Amino acid sequence: MFKLKGTEMNTQQATSLKDLQARYPYQFKDPELGIALAKGWVVVFAQLCADVDQVLGQDKRGFHWSQVKNKFGSGRFYFQFTGRQPDLRLDIQMPGGVLSQVVPFERRIRSDQDRSFEQVKTAIQRLAMLAEVATKRVCLVCGKEASQDAGTGYVLVLCPEHRAQRQQPEGLHPFWETLRDDKDDEV
Numbered sequence: 001m002f003k004l005k006g007t008e009m010n011t012q013q014a015t016s017l018k019d020l021q022a023r024y025p026y027q028f029k030d031p032e033l034g035i036a037l038a039k040g041w042v043v044v045f046a047q048l049c050a051d052v053d054q055v056l057g058q059d060k061r062g063f064h065w066s067q068v069k070n071k072f073g074s075g076r077f078y079f080q081f082t083g084r085q086p087d088l089r090l091d092i093q094m095p096g097g098v099l100s101q102v103v104p105f106e107r108r109i110r111s112d113q114d115r116s117f118e119q120v121k122t123a124i125q126r127l128a129m130l131a132e133v134a135t136k137r138v139c140l141v142c143g144k145e146a147s148q149d150a151g152t153g154y155v156l157v158l159c160p161e162h163r164a165q166r167q168q169p170e171g172l173h174p175f176w177e178t179l180r181d182d183k184d185d186e187v
């Protein structure tokens with residue numbers, strides 16, 4: 001859908017959360033609940049940030065990521081618009097997987113402006129969900145093709161190499177990048 005020419009070369013250069021923050025400062029203005037991005041998700045998230053930027057166009061509408069995290073073996077990309085109530089996100093764990101739904105907070109559409117906002121919000125929601133699905137198939141550590149590994153109990157999406165490394169005594173090297181950390185240390 002929002003595959004736009006010219007963005008691909010642009011996103012290839014982003015190799016870290018800090019790169020993305022520098023490129024789209026408004027998207028990282030107030031991450032109320034914090035951002036924890038796995039290193040392996042950078043390519044997926046960079047594409048998402050670029051697509052969101054294109055969907056918003058000139059008017060950024062106070063858009064920002066409110067929380068990025070790992071949940072049920074995939075990335076979660078939650079966003080808000082400053083001054084608007086966020087939609088409620090419901091996750092229901094089912095035998096076959098997790099059912100994820102968005103429950104809109106309000107749907108009072110009274111003007112063309114409201115309608116245009118709703119369209120933008122829905123388009124971004126769809127992009128975020130597609131990115132979440134994409135993270136189910138990339139290694140948290142390196143971004144290569146991967147699948148879920150229950151390992152010692154906690155489900156992580158890992159490629160064969162990092163799955164093997166997880167079994168080693170030293171385990172996996174830190175692979176989380178968080179936002180409000182200026183000292184560049186890992187969590």
Ligand SMILES: [Zn+2]
Pocket residue numbers: 139140141142143144158159160161162
């Ligand atoms: Zn890997």
